[in-house]
């Protein structure tokens with residue numbers, strides 16, 4: 001472990017340091033690919049054996065990282081060049097691998113694998129009949145997206161939390177202890193501090209809080225408008241027009257994206273839809289075609305195409321051979337400059353079409369920085385990695401673009417259609433902001449001890465109320481553990497990167513649109529086929545993590561800070577429209593602090609099952625007279 005001061009050996013010979021770094025770079029490109037392949041096998045075929053193989057392999061990689069850390073520590077870096085210094089520094093801080101006690105590391109890896117397996121194999125069964133069970137994808141996701149039945153939605157929402165939330169509580173408590181031990185071995189006070197250290201930004205928490213406060217008014221306007229529309233559907237027993245919205249009726253298992261409510265909230269109904277799901281289905285799109293259309297957008301900018309190995313080895317559909325897989329989409333860099341893959345249980349929906357671009361954005365970043373030393377094959381900061389695909393998706397999503405690539409049959413360009421489009425984008429991008437912010441607010445509190453395990457669920461719902469203005473449909477308690485119902489908690493994937501991405505992607509979009517010579521309003525910009533935009537983006541992606549992220553930000557936008565201004569500029573027409581629509585609405589959700597939604601009814605399954613049981617009952621009653 002590192003001593004409390006920055007450990008420095010006495011070898012000031014930079015030539016030796018450079019030779020050591022070159023040796024590391026060679027060996028890492030054998031050690032990591034082998035281990036990642038084993039992790040890929042577990043993710044695409046969840047079995048006890050594959051899970052154990054992954055745990056064993058991560059222990060071997062940890063030993064390699066620790067050996068390299070010891071060698072890096074021998075150097076006195078003070079006189080070295082910026083680059084040698086930065087590369088050595090990347091080898092000193094090695095995450096869980098820094099743990100002193102190998103048994104604790106094995107315990108931690110086992111806990112993380114078990115929590116991920118529980119989540120990925122979780123299912124909810126109807127009337128406890130084992131042949132009527134739904135997994136998260138696609139079954140429960142489709143219900144959350146399409147049902148307008150308050151009780152059915154509660155059945156899915158509560159069932160999922162019962163299946164994968166509460167059971168994870170004890171594992172999670174121990175995981176937190178071990179993650180903090182690992183953080184301390186990296187010279188950090190707790191795991192949240194270690195995760196934040198990746199941004200090399202001392203006031204990161206203050207910066208994200210300031211960004212959130214600048215964007216809160218936009219969210220409150222959207223919240224008030226959507227609440228009114230949901231009131232018209234579910235009525236006063238379940239919606240209070242001055243209070244929070246029940247968490248399970250927003251079209252998404254975590255209320256983090258409200259795009260599936262578009263049919264309920266569309267400002268000007270009757271305009272051609274901007275949702276291409278129907279046309280993807282009617283045109284018989286396959287997952288492969290969705291991936292090919294996305295790849296074509298990237299190459300139209302002059303970016304690097306997906307290599308043959310990508311098409312040969314990716315998993316783009318949920319297997320139908322009975323294998324259990326981790327369906328949560330992901331992109332993979334095998335750190336051998338050859339293998340890059342996506343694993344996605346692709347559904348034929350617009351949501352998944354956008355996700356394809358998101359994942360392919362990760363792979364494009366991998367491809368652009370694959371010539372960098374392994375220690376630099378990372379995003380300028382994690383938020384940059386999350387933003388790449390989403391930036392391109394901002395162009396792809398425009399009705400004009402979707403019409404141009406024959407994914408929309410008709411497009412109408414007038415003010416009302418524009419407001420409809422901005423609403424559909426706001427239901428994704430603005431609705432997400434408080435969730436993207438609170439996920440790690442909760443975790444930072446858990447890691448620094450301000451949220452003890454006795455208050456895990458209480459503090460979670462306090463943040464969900466304060467930032468998202470949502471309330472659980474039924475009273476929750478510490479017998480529940482609702483945070484674990486969201487993938488990134490049991491899978492130990494940090495989340496502030498997404499909040500940051502949702503802000504900076506609009507900064508990038510604005511700069512790429514300018515480079516593409518697009519003049520009109522930001523929300524209409526489509527950088528398709530602009531090599532100028534592609535070059536501006538690619539030149540930044542090539543940096544990897546070789547320079548601090550403000551330099552990468554400057555390379556694209558000409559300035560060094562994160563800023564919410566381009567996001568607000570993009571949505572300005574909708575903000576004006578919402579303020580007009582909401583002029584008699586109560587803005588915010590603190591107007592009825594005692595109010596609670598009425599209890600949901602018991603859901604016994606599809607409509608047929610319900611009427612069937614009533615019919616039987618009715619006949620029996622008749623017979624008894």
Ligand SMILES: CC(=O)N[C@@H](CC(=O)O)C(=O)NC[C@H](CC1(C(=O)N[C@@H](Cc2ccc(O)cc2)C(=O)O)CCCC1)C(=O)O
Pocket residue numbers: 256328329330331332333354355358359362385386390498
């Ligand atoms: C080996 C490995 O782990 N690789 C990393 C990539 C890397 O680090 O190199 C990786 O693939 N992570 C998976 C994760 C998947 C998704 C996700 O989890 N998204 C968030 C938030 C969000 C929501 C809407 C949106 O438009 C954008 C983001 C959520 O769904 O809550 C699921 C769908 C989209 C992205 C991802 O791609 O970020």
Ligand SMILES: [Zn+2]
Pocket residue numbers: 358362385386
């Ligand atoms: Zn991502």
